[in-house]
Amino acid sequence: MNSKDFGIWEGEVTTELPAQPDAGVYYIGRIHTPWTERKQCPKNARESDAICTIEIEERWVPALKDVASCTHLVLLYWMDRSPRNIVLQVPSHYGVQRGTFALRSPARPNPIAMSVVKLHGVDGNKLTVSGLDCLDGTPLIDIKPYFASTDSVPDTRVGWHEDRRPAE
């Protein structure tokens, strides 16, 4: 199944992509992680305390000012190997068809992943963080300060995810 790591699976439904993109993204750096194959990546970023290094392109380094004062960051990165045309997908560990927008799968119209990471340090054009789950070399597209006042909502529910638990 390894060759299908980034392909379309049985039971998945695709749509036709638009003819042209509407806007362009710049890669602002690269994420260096210990994982070079998808099957090595942690299933959940919080399961991993691996230290990862982010290298920022020279032109954007001045924009890192004050970042070191943050304990946590929101990182947006581009899952550049993912198909973008899947609307219904079957996560392998659940085996049920779900809508793409109800999943955190990298396969989505715009393959942007979002992770909340702990910042360990900033040194020149390099950041060290933990809390990532992506492949080595993944392109970074944004860094934001994590504000608990707006970004932390503890009492939320993802209904379909709860329903998958065995009935009691």
Add this chain to the structure above:
Amino acid sequence: MNSKDFGIWEGEVTTELPAQPDAGVYYIGRIHTPWTERKQCPKNARESDAICTIEIEERWVPALKDVASCTHLVLLYWMDRSPRNIVLQVPSHYGVQRGTFALRSPARPNPIAMSVVKLHGVDGNKLTVSGLDCLDGTPLIDIKPYFASTDSVPDTRVGWHEDRRPAE
């Protein structure tokens, strides 16, 4: 000052943008809010309980399956009127130069805003949500389920933001 709403301010520092984008983004829908000028937008999305409507493009509607079971969503949207070349900026309400990646300003290399919103309902290709702060007509680029287990980190700090308070 209105004509400068989306421009470069005194004390701000820019960089040269790359010649070409590295990847393309598709707009998947539009966000409808009560705000048609930037000065009307809430400074902080949590300050507002205004109900906003999101209209999803037909081709992506099947991907909304199971979204209604989520109480909260992460929305990514494209701040299409923002300059992308600012590395140091001076937020008007603080008056101090900060790095772009230490701010949630829409002016950033990839003008992607991230908000955690409360989902009120899903009806066909329309979602009603609260917790947004953007202009009417803003392009939507992604919808994700909000998982408190990974996305909610209550004990975080943004040091520069605390330091701006008057000394005691």
